[in-house]
Structure formats: C-alpha cells, structure tokens
Amino acid sequence: QQQVKQSPQSLIVQKGGISIINCAYENTAFDYFPWYQQFPGKGPALLIAIRPDVSEKKEGRFTISFNKSAKQFSLHIMDSQPGDSATYFCAASTGGYQKVTFGIGTKLQVIP
Amino acid sequence: ETGVTQSPTHLIKTRGQQVTLRCSSQSGHNTVSWYQQALGQGPQFIFQYYREEENGRGNFPPRFSGLQFPNYSSELNVNALELDDSALYLCASSSGGGGGDEQFFGPGTRLTVL
Numbered sequence: 001q002q003q004v005k006q007s008p009q010s011l012i013v014q015k016g017g018i019s020i021i022n023c024a025y026e027n028t029a030f031d032y033f034p035w036y037q038q039f040p041g042k043g044p045a046l047l048i049a050i051r052p053d054v055s056e057k058k059e060g061r062f063t064i065s066f067n068k069s070a071k072q073f074s075l076h077i078m079d080s081q082p083g084d085s086a087t088y089f090c091a092a093s094t095g096g097y098q099k100v101t102f103g104i105g106t107k108l109q110v111i112p
Numbered sequence: 113e114t115g116v117t118q119s120p121t122h123l124i125k126t127r128g129q130q131v132t133l134r135c136s137s138q139s140g141h142n143t144v145s146w147y148q149q150a151l152g153q154g155p156q157f158i159f160q161y162y163r164e165e166e167n168g169r170g171n172f173p174p175r176f177s178g179l180q181f182p183n184y185s186s187e188l189n190v191n192a193l194e195l196d197d198s199a200l201y202l203c204a205s206s207s208g209g210g211g212g213d214e215q216f217f218g219p220g221t222r223l224t225v226l
Contacts, residue, residue, distance in 0.1 A: 006154075043116070043202050043217025044155065089154050097214045098145055098206055099168050102154030 003027055006090050006103030013110050019077040021106045023090035026071065030092035034100065035064065035075050038087045047088070048075075049097075080110045114139055116205050116218035124224045125193050133188045133221045137205035143167070144186040145215060146178060149200040161186055190223075198225045 005024045013019045025033075031052060036044035050057045050064045050073065057064045063076040077084055090103040117136045125131050137144050143162045147155035157170035161180035175191040184205075190197055200222050204215035 004154075041219065043204070043219050045217065046214055091154075096208075098143065098204075099157050099160055099170075100155075100215075101157065102147075105152075105154050 003101050004090060004092050004103040006106060008106060009104060010107045011109070013077075013080045013108065015080065015082060015110055015112050017080050017110075019075075019080045019084070019108055019110070021075045021088055021090065021108075022072065023074065023103050024070075024072045025092050027092070027094070027101075028071070029094045030101075031095065032093045032097060033064070033066065033073050034091050034093075034097070035062075036089040036091060036102070038089065038105075044089060044102075077108075080108075082110045082112060084108060085110050116203060116216050118201075118203055118218040118221050120221060121219075122222045122224075124226065126226050127193055127195060129193050130189065130191045131193060131223060133190075133201050133203075133223070135186045135188070135203035135205070135218060137184045137186070137203075138216055141205035141207050141216075142184050143206045143208060143215075144180055144184065145204045145206070146186070146188050147202040147204065147217075148172075148197075149202055149220070150196075151199070155202055158188070193225045195225050198223060 034049035035047045037047045038044040061078045066073045091100045093100045145160040146158040149155040159169040164180045180186045200220040202220045204217045206215040
C-alpha cells in the first residue's frame with residue numbers, strides 16, 4: 001500500500017521555469033510533511049518541511065502548498081536552475097521528523 | 113563535524129548468503145534509522161535504534177536485524193538474502209529518538225544480490 005502518492009515520476013523544465021511536484025496521502029495521522037532532494041550517489045537531504053496547521057511555507061525559491069481537506073501537498077520550485085536537477089521525494093511521518101514514509105520520487109531535469 | 117558514513121560503498125552477494133552493513137552516526141547523535149531504497153523507488157523505513165534499543169520497525173521480515181553500539185554506530189544484518197534485497201541501504205542519524213530532530217542521511221551502501 002503506497003501511503004504517499006507522488007507525481008509526476010519525471011519532469012523536464014526549462015531554466016527559469018516553475019517545477020511543480022504533487023503528492024497525496026491517505027493516513028490522517030501524518031503530521032509532518034518533508035521534502036527531500038537526492039543527487040546521484042548521495043543520500044536524501046531535507047529541503048523544506050511543513051506541518052498541517054500551515055497552508056503554505058516558502059524558503060527561497062522553494063514553496064510547499066498544503067491542502068489538509070484534500071490530503072494533498074505540493075512543491076513548487078521557482079526560477080528552476082540546472083543545479084536543481086535531482087530526484088525529489090515527498091514524505092510524511094507521524095509524531096516527528098523520523099520514521100518517514102516516502103513517495104516514489106520525481107526525477108527533475110532542468111535544461112538550459 | 114563528521115557526517116554520517118556508511119561502509120562498504122558497494123557489495124555483491126549471492127542468494128542465501130548473509131550480509132552486514134555498517135553506519136557511523138553524526139557526532140552528537142544517538143539515534144540511527146535504516147532505510148531500503150530499491151531502484152527507482154523512494155526509501156522504505158526498515159527500523160530505528162535509539163540508545164541501543166530497537167525503537168520502531170517498518171514492514172520488513174525478521175531476517176532483517178540490527179544492532180546499535182555504545183558509541184551509537186549501527187549495523188544492519190540481512191540473513192538468507194533474496195534477489196529482491198538488491199537495493200541501496202541508507203542509514204540516517206538524528207538525536208532524540210522517534211520524534212526528536214531532523215535526520216541526516218549517509219550516502220548509502222549499494223547491495224547487489226545475484
């Protein structure tokens with residue numbers, strides 16, 4: 001059972017464009033929703049995270065939008081750069097920052 | 113400050129064998145979590161060790177077992193290897209156990225089972 005569904009699985013965006021990745025969850029007990037960035041040969045690294053009492057969180061070019069009633073959340077990368085090319089995972093957990101359930105991942109390629 | 117390190121980097125085993133993977137946690141961290149990342153998939157939580165005790169387990173069979181040592185480093189042991197065990201095994205260290213603080217991932221060990 002895939003508790004966190006992520007789409008699309010791959011994404012190609014022009015430099016300067018907006019990258020959008022969507023996720024949906026089933027378990028209403030989830031109370032922490034992080035996004036991770038993974039480069040080839042590296043482990044995932046926390047990018048940005050949100051709690052369900054907030055509808056939007058912005059850090060630099062990265063924004064999470066959260067819709068609690070729809071059980072959906074999304075990552076927007078503004079002004080996408082070639083250095084943003086990586087695999088992005090949405091995730092969710094209950095009660096803290098650990099024991100995280102990951103989505104399948106989105107491979108983002110930003111082309112010049 | 114040293115980050116999370118894992119050894120070995122790559123490993124090739126045959127079906128039925130046993131394997132041990134190692135993880136050194138980041139300085140100041142007392143919690144280690146292990147994840148399995150199959151090719152093209154997101155990481156799946158295997159289990160967590162907090163102060164040398166198992167502190168939560170995902171949907172993995174008992175042939176996946178672990179240890180945490182007094183210096184908070186950890187081992188993941190897998191017995192009776194199956195072809196589907198081929199994956200990148202990630203460890204993540206953190207402090208506080210369970211909730212606690214953000215977890216930091218190591219680069220992983222790539223296990224291939226033939």
